[in-house]
Each structure stands twice: as C-alpha cells, then as structure tokens.
Amino acid sequence: MSFQVYIANKRYPAVGLDLLRKTTQTTFLTYLEYGEDSLKEIKNNIKGCDGLIWNTHHPLTAEILDLAGPQLKVISSTSTGFDHIDLGEVKKRGIPLGYARLVLNNSVADVAVGLMIAAARRFKEGVINTESGNWELGTQWRLGQDITGSTVGIVGLGSIGQAVVRRLKGFDVAKFLYCGRREKPEAKTLGVQRVSLEQLLAESDYVILACPLTDETKELINANTLKMMKKTAVLVNIARGGLVDQDALYEALKENRIFAAGLDVVTPEPIPKDHKILSLPNCFVTPHMGGATMSNLNTKAIIAAKNILLGLEGKPLLYPVI
Ligand SMILES: O=C(O)[C@H](O)CO
Numbered sequence: 001m002s003f004q005v006y007i008a009n010k011r012y013p014a015v016g017l018d019l020l021r022k023t024t025q026t027t028f029l030t031y032l033e034y035g036e037d038s039l040k041e042i043k044n045n046i047k048g049c050d051g052l053i054w055n056t057h058h059p060l061t062a063e064i065l066d067l068a069g070p071q072l073k074v075i076s077s078t079s080t081g082f083d084h085i086d087l088g089e090v091k092k093r094g095i096p097l098g099y100a101r102l103v104l105n106n107s108v109a110d111v112a113v114g115l116m117i118a119a120a121r122r123f124k125e126g127v128i129n130t131e132s133g134n135w136e137l138g139t140q141w142r143l144g145q146d147i148t149g150s151t152v153g154i155v156g157l158g159s160i161g162q163a164v165v166r167r168l169k170g171f172d173v174a175k176f177l178y179c180g181r182r183e184k185p186e187a188k189t190l191g192v193q194r195v196s197l198e199q200l201l202a203e204s205d206y207v208i209l210a211c212p213l214t215d216e217t218k219e220l221i222n223a224n225t226l227k228m229m230k231k232t233a234v235l236v237n238i239a240r241g242g243l244v245d246q247d248a249l250y251e252a253l254k255e256n257r258i259f260a261a262g263l264d265v266v267t268p269e270p271i272p273k274d275h276k277i278l279s280l281p282n283c284f285v286t287p288h289m290g291g292a293t294m295s296n297l298n299t300k301a302i303i304a305a306k307n308i309l310l311g312l313e314g315k316p317l318l319y320p321v322i
C-alpha cells in the first residue's frame with residue numbers, strides 16, 4: 001500500500017510508528033500540541049492524507065476535514081474521550097473513526113483516588129505551609145476529611161467510574177452511589193446504588209465526576225448544584241473541565257461552601273498560571289495527567305496504528321466511534 005498517514009503530534013511512540021511504516025508513508029505534522037502555531041501547521045500540511053492520527057487536544061473540525069480532502073479514509077483518535085471531535089462532520093463524510101477505548105481506565109481511576117486524598121487531606125495547604133516554614137501554625141489547619149465511613153457518589157458509572165469503586169473497596173467506604181442515564185448492570189456486583197443527581201449531591205461526602213462531556217452534562221456542576229452539596233463535600237473531576245462551571249466552583253470553594261476540590265481537568269487547558277482557581281488553598285489541580293503513563297502511551301499508539309491500517313484496507317476498526 002502506498003498511503004499517506006499524518007500524525008498530528010510528534011509525541012507518538014515508535015511502537016505505533018513501526019507498525020505504520022511497514023506499509024505506509026508516515027508524516028508527522030507538528031510538535032507543540034497546544035500552541036496556536038501547531039494548529040496552523042496542521043492546517044497547512046494536512047492536505048492529501050489517507051489516514052489521520054489525531055493525537056492532539058485541538059478540535060477536529062469541519063475546516064480541518066475539508067483541508068485534509070475527500071480522499072481521507074480513516075481517522076484514529078488516541079484519546080478515550082472524543083468531545084473535541086466534531087462527530088457530525090466525520091459521520092457526514094462517512095469516515096470511520098476509532099478511539100483508544102478502555103486503555104486509560106485504571107490509571108485515571110488511580111488519579112481519582114489520589115485527588116480524593118490530596119483534596120480531602122489538604123495536601124496543597126500542607127505543602128505550601130511546609131515549604132514556606134509555617135508548619136508550626138498549630139494543628140487545626142491540617143484537619144481534613146476521612147474516606148473511611150464516607151459516602152462516595154460517582155457521576156457516570158462507566159468503566160472509569162467502576163475502576164474508581166473497585167479501588168475504593170479497600171478504604172472502608174460506607175456507601176457508594178451513582179447517577180447516570182442508564183442503569184448499569186455492574187452496579188449490583190460492585191455494591192453501588194443508583195440515585196438521582198440531586199440525591200447523590202445531597203448525600204455524598206465525595207462527588208467524583210467520571211462521565212463524558214456532552215450537551216447534557218455540560219456544567220452539571222454549577223451554582224445551583226453546588227448548593228445541593230454538603231459543606232464538607234469534596235469534588236473530584238477526572239473527566240472533562242467543561243462538566244463544571246468553574247466560576248461557580250471558585251466562589252463555592254472560596255466561601256467554604258464545599259470543603260475542597262481535586263481537579264485533573266480544568267477550563268481552559270493549559271490553565272494560565274495566574275488563573276484565580278489556582279490561588280485557592282482548597283483546590284488541588286493537576287495538569288490532565290490521569291491517563292499519562294508510558295504504558296498507556298504505547299498502547300494507545302498501537303491501537304491507533306492498527307485502526308489506521310484496518311481502515312485503509314476497508315476493514316472494521318478495533319474500537320470504532322463511528
Ligand atoms: O480522553 C482521554 O484520552 C484523556 O482524557 C486524555 O485526553
């Protein structure tokens with residue numbers, strides 16, 4: 001086969017590249033995945049590709065698809081979420097789209113538990129006070145919230161939400177709740193009870209956001225829903241920043257209307273270093289690193305390469321979105 005495959009970001013591992021290079025010509029488009037310049041470079045060079053590996057957070061829009069051209073036969077996203085891809089436009093063009101299903105679940109769930117502990121046990125204030133020589137301010141400022149005996153509410157009991165519950169089984173949690181569009185058959189075995197979002201927010205000591213970002217879930221945590229949460233509650237977001245109205249969260253945290261938040265995802269990404277949410281001692285923010293392990297990077301690259309090769313041969317993809 002002599003196909004042209006474009007990869008939208010140079011941070012694409014050799015294991016995937018080796019698979020592709022056996023049968024296709026492969027071109028990297030850009031390096032700075034977040035910068036405006038990288039988007040310009042993508043737009044300037046994407047014309048004529050047969051396969052496209054979208055391993056960037058830039059939105060994949062109608063404009064980019066038009067620039068790529070009508071010969072484009074297959075797209076593979078290296079992400080688990082695909083809210084940055086205009087699915088309607090991809091579908092309209094009849095291009096198969098694959099994604100990295102299930103790869104990140106365990107790693108993201110690990111980070112969810114890490115954020116629960118970091119936020120509930122005041123790690124940020126702890127580090128600030130330790131490094132600034134204020135350790136001896138007394139003991140009150142160090143007092144956090146326990147996981148033992150708590151109620152944990154998972155918004156979205158998909159594979160990541162389920163992995164969070166499995167991890168927390170060793171923490172002596174009193175009750176697990178979840179809410180979501182559909183009844184999950186796994187919930188029974190895991191011992192998780194389905195409730196409404198309102199009930200989950202009212203009863204949970206920990207609220208973990210693990211659902212996809214859609215029109216329906218956009219800013220589901222907002223000024224109103226924050227008011228439903230306990231004053232002692234900890235909010236953890238390992239899904240997408242857009243699930244939260246960040247201004248409303250800032251106010252709630254600043255006024256101690258909830259206890260703390262642990263966020264692996266924010267709006268925008270990357271977040272400017274002088275953003276007000278970063279100034280809060282009770283908000284622990286990490287840079288969207290839930291799925292960031294070496295092993296995941298390689299697995300995602302292999303799945304993406306296999307999907308491209310299957311798509312170029314007109315065969316069904318491993319994990320099709322469309
Ligand atoms: O969706 C994913 O794959 C992760 O959040 C990284 O973007």
